[in-house]
Amino acid sequence: MSVIKDISDLLNIPTDESEKILAKAISGSEITDSFNEKDWFEQRFKPNVVFIDETGYTKMCVDALKILGTTAATDYGSSRQRDLGQLWADMTRGYLGEYAFQKFLKDNLGIDSELGHEVGNLSDYLPMDIHSVKEPSGEYRTPNLSISVKTTKWNGIWLDIPGDQFNHSDVHILVKVGTGRDHLFAFFKKISVFKDKVLQKGQSVGALTQEESEEVFRNLPDFRTIPAYICGFVTKDFKYKELDYSGKKGRKNYTILTWNGPILPGDLDKITAKEKITGTIKFEGIGSFAHDKGYLFNTGNLLWKRSEWDMIKKKI
DSSP: OHHHHHHHHHHTOOHHHHHHHHHHHHHTTSSBTTBOHHHIIIIIIGGGEEEEOHHHHHHHHHHHHHHGGGSOSBOTTOOOBOOHHHHHHHHHHHHHHHHHHHHHHHHHHOOEEEEOOOSSOGGGGTTOSEEEEEOTTSOOBOOSSOEEEEEEOTTOOEEEEETTGGGGOSEEEEEEEOOOTTHHHHHHHHTTHIIIIIHHHHHHTTSOOHHHHHHHHHHSOOOOOEEEEEEEEEETTSOOOTTOEEEEEOSSOEEEEEEEEEEOTTHHHHHHHHTTOSSOEEETTTBOOSOSSEEEEEGGGSBOSHHHHHHHHHHO
8 A cells, every 4th residue: 555655646646546557567567576566666666757747748739739630540550540639639648758758868867859740751750759869068969779669558568569660769668658538638628728718619609608617617627747657668689589478377268467579470379379278368458469460568578777778878
């Protein structure tokens, strides 16, 4: 219970949200028998948390809006079509992860950086989310490492890199951002889009009374500073092994708990034979992925220690 309170106090969030964060750290194998909850909080979680204020959110929201018209409406690895509002919200969340890592570079490693949010084809920027860097005594320059930042919600426990994307960047970062489904609405409430525009218009056409308008406004989510957890990273040049996984077997089915490296077509069939599974295989927390070729890492297998971040600092 003390770690849950520690998370709540650090992030200024309710206890139930802190419980979910801790539960996902456990299911992602960030917390193990040899690395307990308190160690995880003090050594891994707390030092790798940054906060995004209203100014940061505004910048990322507008940057996402600028590129919205040139972005495919389908999810990566999926045929699901998103409407424009959902696409904007998803892109904003992704940009918030990049902004969080930019803050982490500045606050923890002393490196100023610029993000690649120019208007254009999104695919042009996938391999390098950090477009330029500057040490305190230098000028902005192209980084020596191409860095890709992937963003997930608090419940994410996998760094999933489909297809050949893994080989397009030297370093892959995973950032967990504390935004729910309502972050765009909360921002609109904060800047009075609802109060001064939508609800006022509703009153003018007779759809709302003054009292109803005030109640609707009160019930909308409030904007708050957004916490982000720089969960860790993997590098392209490490010699990963094939079928580097662990899991637990039930009476018929098998749950994969950890994975560290390439995943290829036929791998799950190999695991089925090796583990003598008569049922189905699923991945912890997600069930299955939309692809069967790429690279996959549970959060417990990511690099995150200060000495490991210093390796990035020296090479960047």
